[in-house]
Amino acid sequence: MSGFVGGLIWGLAAGTLIAIAALFGVWWERKVAGRIQMRIGPQTTGPAGILQTIADTLKLILKEDITPDQADVRVFRLAPLVVFVPVAMSFSVIPFAAGFAPLDTSVGMLFFLAVPALSVIGILLGGWSSRNTYATIGAIRAAAQMISYELPRALAVLSLVVLAGSIRPLDVMAAWSPWWIIATAPGFIVYFIASIAEVNRGPFDIPEAESELVAGYFADYSGIRWSIFMMAEYGGMVAASLFGAAVFLGGWNWLPGIGGILVFVALTLALVTAMVWVKWTYPRLRADQLMSFAWKIMTPAAIVQLVVVAVIAPWL
């Protein structure tokens, strides 16, 4: 029974975390983007515009829920959920504090890489069931991109598994030492770039490019169903930042007790900010550049990183 209650509490906590992450993330992104473009960003709704996202959410809930005539209704309505649920699941294996992850499983590292990748099924369903040329092209591009960047991401995380000798995130955190940051720096960069591509954010947002595919796979979505897609994007961004801040950058290992949690939060926030920074300062990549970047630079780099780590591991 306690397992049920515990699971319920952590599930609800994760749901709340994603909601807060999305609310805060959108506001933070608009603020940072504003500064990058020498604007102020949202400022009238609440202090420093912090209530702007809540106002936007209310607006999206009040918008009409349109399903196109041509669409495959059931699949069309279900697709946002299929995208969102894997992202919610991915929060379960993140080591949030010393000795604690909501789901302390022995295959956590693999779980974190495999489960969010299921979102690609929801994206394909959404794009295909819209019966819209833009959406179909966007969905197929998104699928190609997400599976291509899946590889370097998994290979980059593999370096940590070699160093720690375990795929349980808490074991990796226990074995972690500051030298790993230097040893796995290229792997971390590969992980970071691949994570941006995984959640289809700029400069890797050709599947949902407004100016070319009128928003790609969710071209025909509006109102609340569209915002579930966006929540999945922000949730995925925060999950990738939390995981990267923990296993690559040490997370709460830097300080004992509550100080460690604060360092973990600060590292995560820094990674989220870096993702926003990258999105608003780099031009969008072309579809072919996107694919060749994944296969010709990222994957070989991750393999080289793995070989280097395997050779130097006995001395670390």
Next chain:
Amino acid sequence: MGQDYLTLAMFVLVGLLFSAAAVAASNLLSPSAPSAAKSSTYECGSLPIGSPWVQFRVGYYVYALLFLVFDIETVFLYPWALAFNRMGVSILFAMAIFVFILLVGLVYAWKEGALEWR
């Protein structure tokens, strides 16, 4: 072990309920005034011509094949990484041969132009 599945099931449930509740709230609160123009397929205002399910370039299929090969490689590498500390230098060479064969595959695909977008 059973508890792990329960925790995971709660995450799935919360994810489902969270999005379902948002949709339900929207359906309760939002207006519903469908019209032919509104529920037509969106193509920047013009009427869609032909089937929306366009044909795809064969390049996507090649990427899918490449992905399959390398994803399985990655899955095989995980048990190797787990055993790495316990098995010493011999396992390093074993994996070097495995990775080398796959890299030859990648170089071959590269040379054949499978990674080019033509």
